[in-house]
Amino acid sequence: MTLMRKITYREAVREALKEALERDERVFLMGEDVGRYGGAYACSKGLLQEFGEQRIRDTPLSESGFVGAGIGAALGGMRPVIEIMTVNFSLLALDQIVNNAATLRHMSGGQLSVPIVIRMATGAGRQLAAQHSHSLECWFAHIPGIKVLAPATVADARGMLWTAILDPDPVVIFEHATLYNEEGEVGAEGDLGVDIECAAVRRAGRDATIITYGGSLKKSLAATEQLASDGIDCEVIDLRALRPLDDKAIMASVVKTHRAVIVDEGWRSGSLSAEISARIMEQALYDLDAPVARVCSAEVPIPYPRHLEIAATPQPEAIVGAVRGVMRK
Amino acid sequence: MIEFRMPSLGADMEAATLVEWVKKPGDRLKRGDVIAVVETQKGAIEIEVFNDGVLDEILTNIGEKVPVGRAIATIRGMDEALGPALRAAVPVAAPEKIAPVTAPPEEAARPPPETRVVQAQITPAARRRAQELGVDLAAVKPGLGGVVGLDQVEAARPVTKERPGILFDEMRNAIAAAMARSHREIPHYYVASTIDVSRLMDWLEAENSRRSVPARLICAVPLMRAAALALKETPELNGHYEEGRFEPAGRVNMGVAVAMRGGGLIAPAILEAEILDMDELMERLRDLVARVRGGRLRSSELSQGTVTFSNLGEETADSVLPLIYPPQVAIIGCGQIAERPWADHGAVVVRRTLTVSVAGDHRVSDGRRAAQFLTHFQQLLHNPEKL
Amino acid sequence: MTDAELAELVKSALLKVAPDLAGEEFAAEKRFRDQFEVDSMDLLNFMIELHRTTGIDIPERDYPKLETLAGCVAYLKTKGFGK
8 A cells, every 4th residue: 555645736746846856966957047046937946056056057047048958968978867957948959959869879870869858847827928928839749859758647747757867868848827826646655657658548438539639638637527417438648748649548548439529738730639630530430430630729829918829729628529529419 | 298218127127229110200109109229239129118108209229239228219299289398318419400412491592401512421430330230321211410430330231020039149248147146046946746737638639630630739828827827826927026026927928939940049028928728828829929030029018927838848857946937926837748647546557648847935935835736837737628 | 742741831831930940951850849849829820720721620630640741641642632
């Protein structure tokens, strides 16, 4: 019987960083405001005091610069955890990530490895308007050479970091900005590391499969409550890893329920939901009793006013509607 | 206006699948009329209504699984005006309201809803299922949105009148469940007697030689007649035990155990057997067996039995110790009629004999009462011309 | 009627009573009761059907002669049916 305790997502991230810094002296944290400020989302509060300036490094306001420096450190044998404040700012570092981190192993014929972990906040829901509300996980999931993770639960936020650090290749971790205050259960002791390859069935069901990740998981689960009271029993798959995708778990569920609804906070055009839908069509077409449905953000820059931001992003009501649609009920 | 609810069809049945509506809204109904047919583990069962009236609205679709107690239709009184019908909580009514590929009913200028200008949209899963089931997709009625999906194909599963529609594995499960329950809940006691039935058989042979072939009786008939009459004197062996109480039955609804080819067993009841003479009993038995073989029984036959008669038949075994079928409280079992040495007034003779066993529910009766039944049963069989 | 035709008539009578036996092999010398799961009710119905199609009144004491396909054919011939 494992003892469990309840902590916030933020506390889980901080604990994971602390554990990594304690376990391996090659690990260090770098990013804007991670040291003196304690992290833009308070994920590294107190770590500077505990581990010192060499291990907790405040960087200049230059994503391209400090991500490049992190890549350099990794090439030199270190295990940097690079915090990019949000995915919105990672655009400035895309060249470093896509053209250096992702390619150096390949281009060096295996001689070079870049064992970096990049952590970023992502998503909408805090009225930060068009330039600061992107969900661009799908762009990163598109790139061979990196792994992409989306911990949606407190246990995953706690457990994925160490496994990612051990990985000899770049791993990008997306933390949805609305999750930091969420509470969840985590083991009280022992090794809390989790795998970074498999999807998880968060709710087992018979009638339809909801496939989602990150900040959309709790909205999907909320939708299943309402659907259950109408007699529709949904299975919910939390992808956890966005690259590589766990095809096996996805197809096993769709073959069972014959109906799939993908909830993805990105815009539908060229999205992760489009990729998953294509794979379902390829691998489970003859099991489908309805076209795959997708619940995505509206094809507009994310609005600032609260009611418009809500209207533009996936919500439980839309998920309920999509499930009813594939059930034809 | 009343809601007609799915009746219970036996101790081990919880739900049935609706396969046919025999009456339609607007039809006059008399008590006992068959309103619908459902398919169960025991085959197709005809559901009878309990009231006179007019069928108002159908609440359940063909292909739906209906648990006992679910409202499946509404029936209004003969003189009730056609008011707004009660709607059940199931989303069955919805498909009639939405018709996205056809014209809305208000616009009379558009083509009538039946006209389908789009080709049938069949989902891949439905196509595959139709192939598995041997369902002709062209004949499947599309569902919501003009789509033929898994639900539509499942609903179109062939249930032909010739095929009994009985899944033997499911029947085995139903029998297993009922017998396990019987063994678990009912404290059985057994009393048996071997009876000299020579007089009975002589009488029967004489009777049958006088009758043309179609009018002949099989020997189970006088046995059932005698049993029904004897049961009137021992009411503790005839009725239902439920929720800690025994309810003696005013009538003898005699369940008859009928073996089915392929290994199933079913015991539908001949209602009010105690008032039927032997010719009537024979006719009812013949009809019952035919409908068992054809897989077409009535709900009342399966739920209203008050006792069961199990005749092993010829060339089987000498005696049988059967299990009571809950919620009944007794079962009468007869072995084969066989010649045996018999003591008669000090001399050993050969007689045709029959061993009859009675199993009783010890919560309701005891061996003495069962023995009294057997004595009476025997006496009746010694005077077959009076049966 | 030839023996084969008589046999067909007997088979149809039995199949009318027990349609689920369609397609089964009929061993001429084996008792119906042993080949198929037929009980006394089935056999009586079979006698009634035979009686109906042939018009022959079959006394109960003759039933044992009609337990096999070959027996039925022989019996019908002795009764002069199909001459």
